Amino acid sequence: MSLPILYSFRRCPYAMRARLAILAGGARVELREIVLRDKPAAMLAASPKGTVPVLVLPDGTVIDESLDIMRWAFADDDAGAPDLALIAANDGAFKHHLDRYKYADRHGGDPIEHRDAATRLLDPIETRLTGNRYLGGGCATITDLAIMPFVRQFAATDRHYFDALPLPALHTWLAAHLASDAFAAAMLRLPPWRPGDAPARFPSHKALDLVPPASG
Incomplete structure (x- = not known):
């Protein structure tokens, strides 16, 4: 049986959160790493808007919004309902700035x-996060995985500035994500996909052994 196909770009925070959700939700996909300046025709045929991530299911259904891919990945997992207001603030005003x-x-x-x-x-x-390990309490949920890649990007822009901010709970939360096996597995490096390449299964069997599914 063929796997769903995920078109992704390693450094894109939207694609990153989709990969993290696939790991945490226990899903399996064929991962196709793309080059943004040379997008494959198969991806553009599936989603003409040309942005990642794009998930193509075996029945031909296309999911090309990162949050919808996250919901698909967690369909059979109790990961807690996403905090839509917090995610909207991240994807809107925070991403703008x-x-x-x-x-x-x-x-x-x-x-x-x-x-x-x-x-x-x-x-x-x-x-x-003050008094809580994660945004939903004791376990990581869709909300954590949706927001973390953007906070990571903000922190990396000027690490000295970020490290000096009086936000101790946020620093601890981000550091825990970045040090996790899940993050390492989600950030694997693949060569750009070309038609005819052997399928790259994601997560690999090794990653499945390292990363337990999240729970709510």
Whole structure:
């Protein structure tokens, strides 16, 4: 039986959270790493908007929104209902300011102004994590996996600045994710996919041994 096909780009935070959810939810896919400047025709035929991630199910159904892929991955797993308001703030205002901070040369404006605005949007996450290991309590859920890749990107833009922020719970939460076997498994390096390549199963059997499914 053929596996669902996931078109992905390793460093994209949207694709990253889809891969993390597939790992945590216990799903299996064929992973196709793409090059953004040379997107494969098969991916564009499935999803003409041309953004990753794109999941193509064996029956031809296409899921090309990262949160919908996460829901698909967790369909048979009690991972807790996602906090849609917190995710919306991440995907909306936080991502807006993050892009203008990290990629200031593309957007213009003052990157420090956008950095400071993004920093203020981390306060609700710090509040939620104070006294809790994860955003949903004691276990990682869709909400954690959806937001973490963007906080990681923010932190990596200026690590000295981020490390100096008075957000101890957020620092602990991010460090735990980045040190996890799940993150290492999700960030595997693959050569760009080409038609005719042997399928790359994700997660591999080794990753399945390392990464237990999340629970709510």
